[in-house]
Amino acid sequence: MATVPAFLNPSFLSPKPKPKPPQPSATTFSLTKPFLTLPPPPSSSSFRLQRCRLAPKPTSAVLKDHLGLVSKTWSDITSLNHWVVRDYYRLVNSVNALEPKIQSLSDEQLTAKTVEFRRRLRQGETLADIQAEAFAVVREAARRKLGMRHFDVQIIGGAVLHDGSIAEMKTGEGKTLVSTLAAYLNALTGEGVHVVTVNDYLAQRDAEWMGRVHRFLGLSVGLIQRGMTAEERRSNYRCDITYTNNSELGFDYLRDNLAGNSGQLVMRWPKPFHFAIVDEVDSVLIDEGRNPLLISGEASKDAARYPVAAKIAELLVQGLHYNVELKDNSVELTEEGIALAETALETNDLWDENDPWARFVMNALKAKEFYRRDVQYIVRDGKALIINELTGRVEEKRRWSEGIHQAVEAKEGLKIQADSVIVAQITYQSLFKLYPKLSGMTGTAKTEEKEFLKMFQIPVIEVPTNLPNIRKDLPIQAFATARGKWDHVRQEVAYMFRLGRPVLVGTTSVENSEHLSDLLREWKITHNVLNARPKYAGKEAEIVAQAGQKNAITISTNMAGRGTDIILGGNPKMLAKEIIEDQLLSALTREAPNVEVDGGEISQKVLSKIKVGSSSLALIAKAALMAKYVCKSEGKSWTYQKAKTLILEAVEMSQSINLKDIEKLVDEESEMYPLGPTIALAFLSVLKDCEVHCSREGYEVKKIGGLHVIGTSLHESRRIDNQLRGRAGRQGDPGSTRFMVSLQDEMFQKFNFDTEWAVRLISKITNDEDVPIEGETIVKQLLALQINVEKYFFGIRKSLVEFDEVLEVQRKHVYDLRQLILTGDRESCSQYILQYMQAVVDEIVFGNVDPLKHPRSWSLGKLLKEFISIAGKLLDDSFAGITKDALLKSLGQLHDSSSIDIDSFYLPNLPKPSNSFRGIRRKSSSLKRWLAICSDDLTVNGRYRATINLLRKYLGDILIASYINVIEESGYDDAYVKEIERAVLVKTLDCFWRDHLINMNRLSSAVNIRSFGHRNPLEEYKIDGCRFFISMLSATRRLTVETLLQYWSSPMEFQELFL
Secondary structure, three states: OOOOOHHHOOOOOOOOOOOOOOOOOOOOOEEOOOOOOOOOOOOOOOOOOOOOOOOOOOHHHHHHHHHHHHHHHHHHHHOHHHHHHHHHHHHHHHHHHHHHHHHOOOHHHHHHHHHHHHHHHHOOOOHHHHHHHHHHHHHHHHHHHHOOOOOHHHHHHHHHHHOOOEEEOOOOOOHHHHHHHHHHHHHOOOOOEEEEEOOHHHHHHHHHHOHHHHHHOOOOEEEOOOOOOHHHHHHHHOOOEEEEEHHHHHHHHHHHOOOOOHHHOOOOOOOOOOEEEEEOHHHHHHHHHHOOEEEEEEOOOOOOHHHHHHHHHHHOOEOOOEEEEOOOOEEEEOHHHHHHHHHHHOOOOOOOOOOOOHHHHHHHHHHHHOOOEOOOEEEEOOEEEEEOOOOOOEEOOOOOOOOHHHHHHHHOOOOOOOOEEEEEEEOHHHHHHOOOEEEEEEOOOHHHHHHHHHHHOOOEEEOOOOOOOOOEEOOOEEEOOHHHHHHHHHHHHHHHHHHOOOEEEEOOOHHHHHHHHHHHHHOOOOOEEEOOOHHHHOOHHHHHHHOOOOOOEEEEOOOOOOOOOOOOOOOHHHHHHHHHHHHHHHHHOOOOOOHHHHOOOOOOHHHHHOOOOHHHHHHHHHHHHHHHHHHHHOOOOOOHHHHHHHHHHHHHHHHHOOHHHHHHHHHHOHHHOOHHHHHHHHHHHHHHHHHHHHHHHHHHHHHOOOEEEEEOOOOOOHHHHHHHHOOOOHHHOOEEEEEEEEOOOHHHHHOOOOOHHHHHHHHHHOOOOOOOEEOHHHHHHHHHHHHHHHHHHHHHHHHHHHHHHHHHHHHHHHHHHHHHHHHOOHHHHHHHHHHHHHHHHHHHHHOOOOOOOOHHHOOHHHHHHHHHHHHHHHOOHHHHOOOHHHHHHHHHHHHHOOOOOHHHOOOOOOOOOOOOOOOHHHHHHHHHHHHHHHHOOOOOOOOOHHHHHHHHHHHHHHHHHHHHHHHHHHOOOHHHHHHHHHHHHHHHHHHHHHHHHHHHHHHHHHHHHHHHHOOOHHHHHHHHHHHHHHHHHHHHHHHHHHHHHHHHHOOOOHHHHHO
């Protein structure tokens, strides 16, 4: 007869007799036998379980619990976090003291506080001076508009955010509400606040939900969403508080730095960044830190090679023709593999520069080995769409770079999209370092505190929970085989299902979630699935909202960043919305839902249990009749999506307008058939019924133990596991968690961890490989492996940041220069042109002279040839006839002269520059240029240094004067000249910056080989990167000058500048 394991009875106490004390030298393991044997599928709907008595807890265990409690209390008192939080309570006391006064204010007086705060800031007060009162105002505004009052611990969270720190707050503690405090306070300066979430859905939800507080207090609230126009983005970025997601923010920054003119900019230039609050900050800065943001341009003509390479990859056999390294996703061809590939491709060398096949074959092998369908990507509508491994969501706009995505498309037989080259890139670490003040919120950051401090100089403050956390985290269970693990997961889900407890099962891929779904379906266990497939993702919020209801079984890929709390008993607002949709959609539209887009049906078992009152049914019937009449009389035919949007707008109306105003709208528009307000009234009525139902069911769920969370694999970070655990036990609710791992899990295989010791241990304890073992030794060993993985990825992120810091300095220089060109006036743009001209002249001179040698040994002929080739037709015929000997004679006379008038200086017996430096401004510019020549250290000290500087001045004057003359003679107005100069400057800079990014990416891959020569790859990258950048700037200046001189010497159409 099977027995019920300890972790499954309601009190989680062991149903075993009192154990004998273990010997000091022995290691104790707890062996959990299968507790439930059900024929697949079961013949009966009932599950029989053996009854057992609860054994009293051993004295040693009781003492151990008390000692653990004392130890925890002592560690709390001695931690720095304890004293930091204690200091914040002074602010909490100040806010609480102000609360009665603020509550007495009318709505108008409360709104007027914003104007008062801004006036006080202009008069010299600081944000610290008004912080307590501002927090009290936000707390009262939230109470009036949202029906939510900030707890004291949430006030602490807001203060942590305002101080530029990371607030670690457990799941369900109200991080979204906390953000309103710091966002409001910092928005008072008028410089803009960005609240950054991990996806569009959360950004929209928070902007609408929390935006009510800010709008009530007189602040403007913006929202950035995918698909918005540049004008919409610009308007939203100008708001006091802007909600966006991290990728939209990053791409807007990159796009602004690819803009052709100032009218295309959308952010607040010249200071687009002021203060940011990053939700799920660990996910954005750490997990997403491995993937830089890239903007690519089409560049490939080799699309036909990818399908051929995919066929070659099918011929090659792992272990014989190639070897793989799972840890870093690398492939290495063997001699046999190279020979076979070259024979099949009829080429003598895979790495032949004129016929390069190596890159395509290697990418095809990577696509074959590392990129699995329904794990890393899904195929939909003829496209390979990436699944974000951290959130489980599909990222439609994202593509793998360096030909990987094309290789995956070839493997799946899809149409090959154009290959790409990088035109702009930035990492999230570099992006968020641009903020003078940065803060973040998350439920799991303490384990990565050292990384946040080292990389961003941001401390992590653990904010205490409002109610004690009573969740029980049960020991990890280890299985020798994946089959045993999944079977045990199914049995545990089945047991919990019979108890009535809601269960959340976390999986690591679409493939695993659907495998478990099939197992549960065999036993006819009703459940919901949430993964990257559209039919599930379309119902994401509803699925998560139902996950806390009695008997609810939810299988989800990754819960990080889902954003919707799992409330025990269910989310009444979501349930009410589902009931309204269920009753009204058939009346609003005849169109059937597209399961692949709108999602499948959620289990109706819970909906059928909700008792909707007669008044609610009457209002629903009224709304349905009105919908049918409007459709019939006005000839309206709503699509399914349009009908859903109509209901959603009505629900939002019910939340933003009070009941009396909605009833007034219905009465005033009675002759016009006010469908929206009528649906809003029906929703409010149904909501009351749902609140009663959810409250009653929540109480029942708490009595039987709350939400039970099952993790089916250890993630690559303890933090991700803790995020899954945090779904249970929110706000003091009961709950439990259990992780089950198999030694065949991907993490152990990927990192080549030695798990033979565990297999041998299991075989010694039991002959059944499907039986789990649990014990402190097993847990310590597994966590040690997980920590090693964390260290490995930390090394990758650290290396990425260190390498990106080199590019960060270069990027800042280029982007700052670009913004100055775009936003500067005509004069500033012209100054850049003149500086470029002098710099080009300097490079020509320095390349052909030596200050330590006499001018007769200089390469004067080459110098004249290069100078004339740059200036072209702009130079007078008299200058074009200057010979090497004439220049040498003039330099000799110059060297022997005792004094020089720099205002009218020119080389003796050579053409005099035209009188273009008339006026104070131009004379001043010429003098500054001369002072810069004299003060720079570009020329080595030597006998002829002064002669070289004067030669630089003379040739610079000739070139600049010729340029100014030809512009004046052209007759074009200043606006047109500015447009030409700006366009040439920006396009040339963009062209060379794009090539520089390609070179730097190639360099970052190549320098690792130099470590074999005992050279530091990072130092090599810095040295060569600096050399590349100097060369890029030099080439940019020369091409800019050549293009402008060519344009003005023979005007052409603007589009022909770069032909």
